[in-house]
Structure formats: structure tokens, C-alpha cells
Amino acid sequence: MKMERSGIFEELRTRLVNDLKANGRIRTPAVEEAFRIVPRHLFLPGIDAEAAYRDQSVPTKRIGDDLVSGASQPSVMALMLEQLELQPGQCVLEIGAGTGYNAALIQYIVGDRGKVVTIDIDDDIAAAARQHLVTAGLGHVNVVCSDGAFGYPDAAPFDRIILTVGAWDIAAAWREQLRPDGILVLPLSVGGVELSIAFAVVNSHLESRSVEFCSFMRMRGSFAAPKTALTLGPDGGPSLKVENADNIDPERTYDLLTGASSDLATWVQTTGEEAFWGLSLWLALHETGFGMLSARGEFAERGLVPDLFSFPRGARATSTVALVGDDSLALLARGPAHSPGNRGEDRDGSFELIVRTHGTNGDAAKRLVRSVRAWDTAGHPSANDIRIRAYPKDMASVSHHDGFVMEKPSSRLVFDWT
16 A cells, blocks of 8 residues: 655545544544545546545546546545445455545455455546556556446455445346345435445345435446436526436426426424435335426526525525426425524424425425325434335235335335334
């Protein structure tokens, strides 16, 4: 390992790690030590030192208008490495090599007795990752150019498998190449919400150990997902993220969004944190047409998209939950402020949820009100309380009495709140 323990790089790395510890992303000594030792700037040549050690993602490759590769945000990397529960001597498969930095962190944790294979679908990305790893003194990491949907049978079975690209389903190869006591961590699209899920093997299925929210570039290749995001209106317009964007007419949805609206009361009090961590997932599982709608820059300032989750002041960004129906659009918003200057919040940070309805057909709005009240009656369950089980599609059918069932092409997912 090439260690740089002098000058600006060490200072910036120390500051980043201290911040990741303070916000709870780094929780264990092994992950902390890896972030303190592995130099991120060696995996981002041409990027200035300050940018290399900010808690931000760094785009590295586009194909046309689509961003297809980059260096993940360090806080998200730390979160997923904690979910992975790495131990010295383990054999690990990473799908999505990117710059090679995450593979370097993994290799540092598993040590000289451990083995790391990282896969990328693009030759140039794999070659660059390989060179970065050599520069960092970690040339023994095996970088492979391949389609990650097939895993890497030549080095299987693996103690751990991690995806750093967004998946829409769980490939059979990942299950088959995981040891019986292994852990699979992947960003999985669930009804328009993306979750980082740590799965453990339980008998003949996978069962979640931890669930976190995340956002990743989509997986490409033979296991690519349907289109899940689209832009409404002109370039730079609001973005809608759904389970399958092929079912949405972006022009009509934009017309609805910019047209007349009215508000409906739900009589439900919540907080921005509860709405994000709990209500959004509840709606994703219970409502068709669910999506996450966001706007940036001038479109955020125009107020088209309610600021449900309350971005920091000055962020020029807004985001909320949406239901797209037949010639209708319903959004969640904060009710009027109950105390001056509190952005719709009471003194305890709570606010009333209202439903903003667009279009002449009020079906989506009625469904949204009904589901919000059902979530309230259930006690505001959150992602922290959910259990997710993943079964191979060829297994016997699972009863809906076991939980909410979501069918994917290769998997059957069952969700229940504990």
C-alpha cells in the first residue's frame, strides 16, 4: 500500500474521516482505518485535493447525456462497507469497479490473506481502475472486464458480494456464488425507491440484515433495469424517478405539474425525516404510479415541486413524493406554518401533510390521502423497521399473508414491518 502521510492530503483525509465518524457513517475501527490509510486522490487523477476529499461523488464517464461511471460519495461507501461486515481473509466480489477506490478499501480491510475481484462492463473503466490500484500499491486486486450479471465463477464462492451500481433485481449468479454464511449488499430499486440492502443467506432465501436509502447509477448489460428516471419538460426540468418510466408520459405529466392545483388535507402530522425514511417506502410498496419528484435551480425556485424533505437553505433543490394517475398527478407538501419562520413546521419539527392535486381526475389524490392515513394508523413505520426476504422466482409461490409481495423477473421480494 502506498501511504501518503504528509501535507495537504493527510490533513484533508483526516477531516473527511472525522466527519464520516461524526455523522455515523463510519462505525467500526476497520472501516475507519481503511479510510484513513487508502489515499482517495490516487484514484482521481486530475482532480484537485479539496475535491478529492469532499464528501461528494465525482463523475468520471458519460455516454452521450448519460452519466455511467464515477467515484461514489464517501459517506455512501462507508455506509455500505459497514453493511458488508468485512473480516480479514475473506474473498470478496465487487460489481462496478469505478475508479477502483472501493476495491482498495475492501482489500485493505480483508488484508493480505483476503482476495478481491472487481468487475466493470467497460474496458476503459476497468483499465483505469487497474492502473489506479497499481499506483496505490494494490495491484494484486483482480480487475475484470465483464458483465456483472454473471458474477465471477472463476473465483467463487465469495464470502461477500457488493454492488456499487443500482440493480432492479437480484441475479441468480449472485445467490449461487455466495457462501452459505455470506452477505450480499446491493442498491435495489423498489417501486421507485432505491435501497441499500444487506442480505444474509437464510435456508433457501436471502433475508435483510440492514436497510438504508441510497442513489446509484443504473446497472448496464444483460441485467439492465427498465428506464426508471425521466425529465419533465425542458432540459434541466424536474426529474421523476419511478419503478418503470416507460409507463409515464413526461409531456403530459409536465403539463399537469405546471397547471392548476388544489390542496387536500390529510390531518396527519409528521416530520421530514419520517416522511423520507418511512412514508416514501410505504407508498412505494402500496401504490401504483409512485415516484420521487425533484427539481433543481430555477425549477426549484419556481415552486413547482414542494419542498417536502426540506433541503438546506440555499441548496436550490426541492423534492417530494408523487403519484401519477390517469390524467392526474398528486404530490405531498407541507401544510401552512404554525409558527413564524419555521418552513411549515411546528416547534417540535412536525408539520401537517397535505396532498396537492393536479388535473381533473382526482383518483391519484384520493389514493394518496388514503395511503398517508393508513401509514399514520400503522404507527409511522420506517425503513429501519422493515424486513425484506428475497426468494428465487422458481420457488413455490409465497402467500400474501406473509407480507407485501413484489414480483421481479428473477426474484420474489416479500416485505413486512417488524
